[in-house]
Amino acid sequence: MSYEIYHLTWRGIEIEARYNPEHWGETAHLEIQSLAPKNEPLPITGTGYRSHFHPRGQIEMNEPEHRGDTLIQHVIDWLDAEAAKPQWIKFVQGRQQIELF
Secondary structure, rough: OOOOOEEEEEEEEEEEEEEEEEEOOOEEEEEEEEOOOOOOOOOEEEEOOEEEEEOOOOOOOOOHHHHHHHHHHHHHHHHHHHOHHHHHHHHHHHHHOOOOO
């Protein structure tokens, strides 16, 4: 099966999510990449790219007909949860401060 491609915007960052629900039989594969700004760090990856394997059906949750909406919401929820952590908050605050030296 080929990858399904979804686009979303999170906090001003354009993101592409590529999803293969049956990558290796019982394993699904989700790739997340920031497109604009290109390679912009995200709370789940400092490089703007993340590859994630998980059990098949974990995202669909008995509603495969709504997979796209469910997948986008899953990515947003994941980003929001990680963005609430002190490490990400410190990173964002550091980028907002002006460096004099």
